[in-house]
Amino acid sequence: MVLKLGGSVITVKEEPLRPDGAAIRRLAREIASSGIRELVVVHGGGSFGHPLAERYAIHEGFREPNQLRGLAETHLAMEELNKLVVRALLAEGLPAVPLPPFSCFITKRGTISRAFLAPLKAILALKGIPVLYGDVVMDEELGFTILSGDHIVAYLALALGASRVVLALDVDGVFNRDPRRYPDAMLIEALRPEDISAVEAGGALAIDVTGGMARKLQEMARVALAGVPVFFTSGRRPGNLLKALRGEKVRGTLLKAGQRA
């Protein structure tokens, strides 16, 4: 199984470099309680990744040498956040192992074109839990860019033949339109990949250099079309992730191919 912990959940997205320690610890506890051990965890950037990436325009590729400093700063910030997540998982007795995406992926115009998955597979073979994250990455055409946690999730779900994907978000799931802008937005409980264009996924309220919900849906539609169901739920509501991991019924969105609309 591939699990994404949204940057929107594990950080305070509006405040640069502010982790949500309580959320990180609670989610680590829920993962431990679920009993699931064949797992890859990917987390987003939230306020550790997006503001720095934006300031140095890392996602737009190389333009001037000063950006290299930003590349380093963005990666270091993500390492800090990764350290908090990994330490929380270790504190729950889980065999979490940090795995920096910068060192195992190359992209071409933002899409993973080369991957060195040997370390990840070796960790899984030893029953460890690799913990990756949205990161800076060297790009064959752009020089460098941002590799989103969502893109890593989609790539790994397909490359590893995952049984399913769970995404923990700061909202209950996929709505017909942004629930943080429109309080009357309605949760979509079952969604088919061919129907994602009907979802209105406006720009995120906080800075999101990786395209927010719209890009997330495109990435996950690819996964669902390949036969891997994707479940979106709130990582802010205590107990939701635990239930989602156990496959129990919980408020959220199931994105799956071939179900009736």
Ligand SMILES: Nc1ncnc2c1ncn2[C@@H]1O[C@H](COP(=O)(O)OP(=O)(O)OP(=O)(O)O)[C@@H](O)[C@H]1O
């Ligand atoms: N139709 C929609 N349904 C649900 N959320 C939506 C929709 N349109 C926009 N959003 C916004 O998408 C946000 C979640 O995506 P966002 O990229 O901010 O989180 P994330 O991927 O968890 O964070 P990160 O990119 O740091 O990992 C929600 O906070 C919500 O405001």
Ligand SMILES: [Mg+2]
């Ligand atoms: Mg995002």
